[in-house]
Amino acid sequence: MEHIPILRMGDFLLITVQVDMHDRLALNLQEDLTERIITYGSRGVLIDISALDVVDSFIGRMLGNIASMSRILDAQTVVTGMRPAVAITLVELGLSLPGIRTALTVERGMEILRREIDASSFAVVEEDDQGEEPHDANV
Amino acid sequence: MEHIPILRMGDFLLITVQVDMHDRLALNLQEDLTERIITYGSRGVLIDISALDVVDSFIGRMLGNIASMSRILDAQTVVTGMRPAVAITLVELGLSLPGIRTALTVERGMEILRREIDASSFAVVEEDDQGEEPHDANV
Numbered sequence: 405m406e407h408i409p410i411l412r413m414g415d416f417l418l419i420t421v422q423v424d425m426h427d428r429l430a431l432n433l434q435e436d437l438t439e440r441i442i443t444y445g446s447r448g449v450l451i452d453i454s455a456l457d458v459v460d461s462f463i464g465r466m467l468g469n470i471a472s473m474s475r476i477l478d479a480q481t482v483v484t485g486m487r488p489a490v491a492i493t494l495v496e497l498g499l500s501l502p503g504i505r506t507a508l509t510v511e512r513g514m515e516i517l518r519r520e521i522d523a524s525s526f527a528v529v530e531e532d533d534q535g536e537e538p539h540d541a542n543v
Numbered sequence: 544m545e546h547i548p549i550l551r552m553g554d555f556l557l558i559t560v561q562v563d564m565h566d567r568l569a570l571n572l573q574e575d576l577t578e579r580i581i582t583y584g585s586r587g588v589l590i591d592i593s594a595l596d597v598v599d600s601f602i603g604r605m606l607g608n609i610a611s612m613s614r615i616l617d618a619q620t621v622v623t624g625m626r627p628a629v630a631i632t633l634v635e636l637g638l639s640l641p642g643i644r645t646a647l648t649v650e651r652g653m654e655i656l657r658r659e660i661d662a663s664s665f666a667v668v669e670e671d672d673q674g675e676e677p678h679d680a681n682v
Contacts, residue, residue: 409559409594409624411649413552418649420548422561455548485548510550510557 408433410440416448416517417441417479418510421463422455430466437470441477448517449474452510454485464499471504480520482506482513547572549579555587555656556580556618557649560602561594569605576609580616587656588613591649593624603638610643619659621645621652 406428411418417440419433440446451467453459471481482505494501505520507513545567550557556579558572579585590606592598610620621644633640644659646652 407594409561409591411557411559411591411593413649413653418550418557420550420559420561422548422559452548452550454550455546485550510552514552 406432407436410436412440412444412446413450413514415446415521416450416514417444417446418450418452420452420455425463425466430462433466434470434473438473438477441474441479446479447521448514449479449481450510450513450517451481451483452485453483453490454487456490457487459490459493461497461499464494464497464501467501467504468499471501475503480505480517482516484508484510484513545571546575549575551579551583551585552589552653554585554660555589555653556583556585557589557591559591559594564602564605569601572605573609573612577612577616580613580618585618586660587653588618588620589649589652589656590620590622591624592622592629593626595629596626598629598632600636600638603633603636603640606640606643607638610640614642619644619656621655623647623649623652 408419408421408423408429410433417437419437423429437449441449449470451470453463453467456463467483474481483501484507486506486508505513505516507516547558547560547562547568549572556576558576562568576588580588588609590609592602592606595602606622613620622640623646625645644652644655646655
C-alpha cells in the first residue's frame with residue numbers, strides 16, 4: 405500500500421495510521437493531506453494512532469510535520485488514541501509534540517476541534533468589530 | 544498488528560481496512576466489533592475499503608459476515624470507498640454482497656445510516672401506535 409486513506413468528515417479530515425510508516429508512505433500522506441485540506445477547505449485534521457503499539461522518532465517527526473503544514477493551511481491537528489507506551493517512548497525520544505493537541509478518542513478530538521474553530525471564528529469577528537468602530541463613527 | 548482499530552463516532556462505528564486481512568485479524572475484528580456494538584449501543588457500522596486495491600473471496604465473505612452479525616445486533620452496515628476494480632472482482636467472484644449497503648464516501652455512508660435509523664425508529668413508533676389502538680378503544 406502506497407497511500408494511507410484520508411476520510412472526509414464534514415469540516416474535518418480523519419486519518420487512522422495502522423501500518424508501519426516508511427519514507428514513501430509518509431511523503432505521500434503529507435502530499436495527499438495538504439491537497440485535501442485545500443480542496444475541501446478543511447478546518448481540522450484528526451490522526452488516530454490507536455493501532456500503533458510502538459513509535460519511533462520518524463513517526464514522531466512526521467506527526468510534527470503534518471501538524472505544522474496543517475497549521476500553515478489554517479487547519480488544526482489533533483492526535484487521538486495514543487497508547488501509554490507510545491507516550492512514554494515519545495517523551496524518551498525527546499519528542500513531546502509541541503503544538504500538537506491530543507485527545508483520548510476521536511470523538512473528544514472532534515469536540516476539541518469544534519471548540520477551537522468556534523473560538524477562532526469568534527476572535528476574528530471580534531477583531532473585525534473593533535476595526536470597524538472608527539469607520540462607524542465617521543458615518 | 545493484530546487488531547484493526549474501531550473508531551466510535553456518535554451512534555456509529557468506523558473501521559478503515561488498510562492491510563491485507565488474514566484469519567486471525569478478521570476473527571479479532573469480528574469479535575472486537577460485536578463487543579463494541581453492544582458496549583456502545585451503536586446503530587451503524589461504516590467499513591471504509593478505499594485503501595484496498597484488490598480483494599479476494601476471503602475479504603468478501605468477511606464483509607458479508609460482519610454485516611450479518613451487525614444486523615442481528617440491530618446495527619446497519621455500510622461499506623464505503625469501493626474502487627472500481629474491487630467492485631468488478633467481487634462480482635466476478637460471485638460475491639455481490641447481498642444485504643450490504645454501499646456508499647462512495649464515508650460522509651454519504653453516514654447520511655444513509657442516519658436516514659435508515661430515523662426511518663426504522665419511525666416505523667417502530669407507527670407499529671406501536673397501531674398496536675395501541677384497540678387498547679385505546681377499550682378505555
